[in-house]
Amino acid sequence: MFEGQVHDPQVFIAALREYHASQPQQRGSMANALSEAIIAKRVDLAEVRHALLALGEPDLMETLDRLLDLIEPYIEEGGVEE
Numbered sequence: 001m002f003e004g005q006v007h008d009p010q011v012f013i014a015a016l017r018e019y020h021a022s023q024p025q026q027r028g029s030m031a032n033a034l035s036e037a038i039i040a041k042r043v044d045l046a047e048v049r050h051a052l053l054a055l056g057e058p059d060l061m062e063t064l065d066r067l068l069d070l071i072e073p074y075i076e077e078g079g080v081e082e
Contacts, residue, residue: 009047012037020063035071
């Protein structure tokens with residue numbers, strides 16, 4: 001999904017949309033990829049939020065917020081060690 005580059009917020013939003021539309025039992029690998037992009041700062045969350053607001057996507061904003069709640073401890077600690 002995301003391989004080591006800083007990506008366009010629209011790419012992240014497309015992945016977030018796919019995650020949002022999937023069944024909960026299918027979200028594991030997608031959640032990991034989205035989380036890794038956030039933790040490794042390969043996506044600008046401010047740009048993502050701005051785009052979601054501009055697109056009128058409150059459901060995706062809520063999904064992003066829930067994902068951020070889950071990974072907040074990793075963000076606060078500066079990431080995860082390999």
